[in-house]
Amino acid sequence: MRTQVGIIGAGPAGLMLSHLLHRRGIESVVLESRPRALIEETIRAGILEQSTVDLMVEIGVGERLKREGVIHHGTLLRFNGQNHRIDFEKLTGGRVVTLYPQHEVLKDLIKARLDAGGDIRFEAKVTTIEEAESPQPRLRFTDREGRAQSLECDFIAGCDGSYGVSRPAIPDAKREDYLRIYPFGWFGILCEAPPSAEELVYARHERGFALISSRTPEVQRMYFQCDPNDKVENWSEDRIWAELQARVSGEDGFRLKEGRIFQKNIVPMRSFVCEPMQYGRLFIAGDAAHTVPPTGAKGLNLAVADVFVLDRALGRFYADGSHDLLDAYSETALRRVWRAQHFSWWMTSMLHRFEEAGEFDHRRQLAELDLVTSTVPAATSLAQNYVGMPLG
Ligand code: DHB
Numbered sequence: 001m002r003t004q005v006g007i008i009g010a011g012p013a014g015l016m017l018s019h020l021l022h023r024r025g026i027e028s029v030v031l032e033s034r035p036r037a038l039i040e041e042t043i044r045a046g047i048l049e050q051s052t053v054d055l056m057v058e059i060g061v062g063e064r065l066k067r068e069g070v071i072h073h074g075t076l077l078r079f080n081g082q083n084h085r086i087d088f089e090k091l092t093g094g095r096v097v098t099l100y101p102q103h104e105v106l107k108d109l110i111k112a113r114l115d116a117g118g119d120i121r122f123e124a125k126v127t128t129i130e131e132a133e134s135p136q137p138r139l140r141f142t143d144r145e146g147r148a149q150s151l152e153c154d155f156i157a158g159c160d161g162s163y164g165v166s167r168p169a170i171p172d173a174k175r176e177d178y179l180r181i182y183p184f185g186w187f188g189i190l191c192e193a194p195p196s197a198e199e200l201v202y203a204r205h206e207r208g209f210a211l212i213s214s215r216t217p218e219v220q221r222m223y224f225q226c227d228p229n230d231k232v233e234n235w236s237e238d239r240i241w242a243e244l245q246a247r248v249s250g251e252d253g254f255r256l257k258e259g260r261i262f263q264k265n266i267v268p269m270r271s272f273v274c275e276p277m278q279y280g281r282l283f284i285a286g287d288a289a290h291t292v293p294p295t296g297a298k299g300l301n302l303a304v305a306d307v308f309v310l311d312r313a314l315g316r317f318y319a320d321g322s323h324d325l326l327d328a329y330s331e332t333a334l335r336r337v338w339r340a341q342h343f344s345w346w347m348t349s350m351l352h353r354f355e356e357a358g359e360f361d362h363r364r365q366l367a368e369l370d371l372v373t374s375t376v377p378a379a380t381s382l383a384q385n386y387v388g389m390p391l392g
Helices: 012-023 036-041 050-058 063-068 102-115 237-248 299-320 324-351 359-374 376-387
Strands: 005-008 028-031 070-072 074-079 082-087 097-099 119-121 125-130 138-142 148-152 155-158 176-192 201-203 210-214 219-226 260-275 282-284
Touching: 005 012, 012 028, 012 102, 012 155, 012 299, 036 102, 050 063, 050 097, 050 299, 063 102, 074 359, 082 359, 082 376, 102 119, 155 299, 201 237, 201 324, 210 237, 219 237, 237 260, 260 324, 299 324, 324 359, 324 376, 359 376
Parallel strands: 005 028, 005 155, 028 119, 074 201, 155 282
Antiparallel strands: 070 097, 074 082, 125 138, 138 148, 176 219, 176 260, 201 210, 210 219
């Protein structure tokens, strides 16, 4: 079997790349270890930057997003028991974010690829990447029936997430990993309840951070900072609601609308970057190359931004044989990656409770939140980073 671009992983990066390449007439095969139903049902992130939305519309996969996505013109930062609004639209000259869950993005991309006759192999597990430094790299994989297969490619795109085979295929001596682990995680829930606020609420409280988000008018997504080694079984519904209510409580009397909790999970928090994002003809993108802590909702958007750059570079190569954009891929993508790393780290640091922090740090944190919510330059910086830079 052979193709032009072998793509490992049918997440946002892999599927978006396959669709972008198809629009240029470049052929790809996507190999995904999980079944289609699992990808289409697993609930993950929810916030799309303006440029992610614009790109999806431009390339013909934005119809349902336009219809069902909910535009958020701003967000609320909550501290000292009060909400403070950051108006994205006003501060960025009209840019906003859209709440549209990641698994809905994936459904739209999978449908678009399959409708166009695209080749996505689900339950196909890549075992090795061979000869990445040669002009004809190869992927070895086990197909759904358990048979060993191989795929010859011109290029390989590693879009297989933090725990995939792509990043480890770059020899240790050829890459540098940058890692920061945070001493806390996020306890996430999905519940059957109406929204508690019209916009997302990022809350800083002495007991720790909480985030009030949404999925649909009937289903809400909420998170609270927790011990990363805690177990979801330790948390009854009553205990979860008591903790969440405490973290958003305040003199304005704000209360969360409670409802049956039907999913609980704990997400660890880390910041990670692998440099460079290329080894020979292997290019890594999205979580395969970097992880951000969820505060600020950059993960999916960064994956899309990476493959936007990669698609252009591959387009140039197939158009005139020139390598210049491919050679620049890592450096170009990393500039945005590090900007998002800084933003996600900054939002995390400003809003979470650090065990070792003393009273000085608490006061400093509150002063920073006061600066961000009461001065235009600081609010603008948050807003611009949140809605994201234009692509390219
Ligand atoms: C969601 C997650 C985030 O990390 C965030 O910053 C905003 C929203 C969410 O899952 O809805």
